[in-house]
Amino acid sequence: MPILNRVADLQPDIQAWRRDIHENPELLYDVHRTAAFVADRLREFGCDEVATGLGRTGVVGVIKGRKPPGDGDIRVVGLRADMDALPIQEATNLAYASKTPGKMHACGHDGHTAMLLGAARYLAETRNFAGDAVLIFQPAEEGGGGAAAMIRDGLMDRFAIDQVYGMHNGPGFPIGTFAIRTGPIMAATDSIDIRIEGLGGHAARPHKCIDSVLVGAQLITALQSIVSRSVDPLESAVISICEFHxxxxxxxxxxxxxxxxTVRTLTAEVRELVEKRVHEVIAGVAQITGAKIDLVYERGYPVTVNHAPQTDVATRVAREVAGDGNVHEMPPLMGAEDFSYMLQARPGAFIFCGNGNSAGLHHPAYNFDDEAIVFGTSYWIRLVENTLAA
Structure with a gap:
C-alpha cells in the first residue's frame, strides 16, 4: 500500500516527536509545552488554520483539501488525539523516560499526539481530499473532561464538524491490528464518596457503640448485591469500593x-438503575445500623457509543490499512473515555490500534510501541481521504 510506504518514511520524525513528548509529560489542562509543540508543528506543516486555547489548552489544526465538497457530501471530519499524561512514577528505564518525577505517559497519549501530527504533515502535503480535515489535540482526558471543555468553547460549531473520530492504543492487541465495535465500546464512570458517622468507643464495649467499621463492611457487601441482584444478568455493571479509611x-x-x-455501566438505563439502588441501599443500611451515612454520587464520563454508519466507515478503513484478517470486533471495555462527549455531539467512532504485548495502560512499566506508528498514522490519513473523497 503506497501510503504505508510514505508513512514509513515519516516514521523516524513521528517517533522523535513521540519520544520528546514522552520525556516531558504534563497533566490535565497544564499541557502548555505539549500544546505549543503541537501548534508549532502544525504551522510548520502549512495548516490553513491553527487555533489554540480551546478548552483552555486544546489545539486545533485545519487542513483544506484540493477540491471543495460536492452537494450532499460530508464537508468536515474531525480527528481527535489526547495530550495529557498521568501522575505515575515511570518505571521503564528507557533512554527517553520522563524527566519529571511523578509524571509519565502511562496511557500512550504521547503516541496518539505524534500519530495525528504525522497524519497532519502528510495531509498538508498531499491534500488529496475534498473538504476540511480538522485535527483536534485535546487536554485533560485523564479525569478532567477536556473533550467537554473544548465542546463548550465551540469546537463543533466553530469548525462546522460533521463527523468525529477517535483512536486509542490497545495493549494486548498485536501490532498491525485494530479492534472496534458498534454501540457501547467504553463505559460510563461515576464516583461514590461515603461518610459513615457511628458512635465510637472502647473495643471491649461494642454494645455501647455504633461501629463504623462494621457498618462500612455491611455497606460494601450490600452494594455488591446491586450488580448481582438488581442488574439484568445480560447487562453489565461494576461497583468497586477501593478505599476504606x-x-x-x-x-x-x-x-x-x-x-x-467507582461505578461503571454501559447503558443510560443501567446507569440510572444503579445510581437509584446505591441511594436506596445506603439508606437501608443506615436504618438497620443506626449510623448516619452521607453519600456524594457524582456522574463522570458518559458511555462511549459508536454510531453504526461511522463504525462501518472506520472498519473499512482499518481493513484497508491492516488487511481483512487484522480488524476485529471487540467486546466493550469497562474503562471510560471522554471522547464520549464528542460522540454525543456528533456522529463518529472510536477504534483501538494494537500496541502489542506491552504493559497495561496506567502501569508504571507501560510504553507506547513505536512500531504501531505506521498503522495508526495511515489509518488517520485514509480515514480523511475516504470520508472526504475528492
Missing part, C-alpha cells in the same frame, strides 16, 4: 469511616 488504634471503635469507589 477508619480508625487509628486497635482497641478503639472509630466514630467515623470513609469509603470511596
Amino acid at each position: 477508619a480508625g487509628n488504634a486497635r482497641n478503639v471503635i472509630p466514630q467515623t469511616a470513609e469509603l470511596r469507589g
Whole structure:
C-alpha cells in the first residue's frame, strides 16, 4: 500500500516527536509545552488554520483539501488525539523516560499526539481530499473532561464538524491490528464518596457503640448485591469500593469511616438503575445500623457509543490499512473515555490500534510501541481521504 510506504518514511520524525513528548509529560489542562509543540508543528506543516486555547489548552489544526465538497457530501471530519499524561512514577528505564518525577505517559497519549501530527504533515502535503480535515489535540482526558471543555468553547460549531473520530492504543492487541465495535465500546464512570458517622468507643464495649467499621463492611457487601441482584444478568455493571479509611488504634471503635469507589455501566438505563439502588441501599443500611451515612454520587464520563454508519466507515478503513484478517470486533471495555462527549455531539467512532504485548495502560512499566506508528498514522490519513473523497 503506497501510503504505508510514505508513512514509513515519516516514521523516524513521528517517533522523535513521540519520544520528546514522552520525556516531558504534563497533566490535565497544564499541557502548555505539549500544546505549543503541537501548534508549532502544525504551522510548520502549512495548516490553513491553527487555533489554540480551546478548552483552555486544546489545539486545533485545519487542513483544506484540493477540491471543495460536492452537494450532499460530508464537508468536515474531525480527528481527535489526547495530550495529557498521568501522575505515575515511570518505571521503564528507557533512554527517553520522563524527566519529571511523578509524571509519565502511562496511557500512550504521547503516541496518539505524534500519530495525528504525522497524519497532519502528510495531509498538508498531499491534500488529496475534498473538504476540511480538522485535527483536534485535546487536554485533560485523564479525569478532567477536556473533550467537554473544548465542546463548550465551540469546537463543533466553530469548525462546522460533521463527523468525529477517535483512536486509542490497545495493549494486548498485536501490532498491525485494530479492534472496534458498534454501540457501547467504553463505559460510563461515576464516583461514590461515603461518610459513615457511628458512635465510637472502647473495643471491649461494642454494645455501647455504633461501629463504623462494621457498618462500612455491611455497606460494601450490600452494594455488591446491586450488580448481582438488581442488574439484568445480560447487562453489565461494576461497583468497586477501593478505599476504606477508619480508625487509628486497635482497641478503639472509630466514630467515623470513609469509603470511596467507582461505578461503571454501559447503558443510560443501567446507569440510572444503579445510581437509584446505591441511594436506596445506603439508606437501608443506615436504618438497620443506626449510623448516619452521607453519600456524594457524582456522574463522570458518559458511555462511549459508536454510531453504526461511522463504525462501518472506520472498519473499512482499518481493513484497508491492516488487511481483512487484522480488524476485529471487540467486546466493550469497562474503562471510560471522554471522547464520549464528542460522540454525543456528533456522529463518529472510536477504534483501538494494537500496541502489542506491552504493559497495561496506567502501569508504571507501560510504553507506547513505536512500531504501531505506521498503522495508526495511515489509518488517520485514509480515514480523511475516504470520508472526504475528492
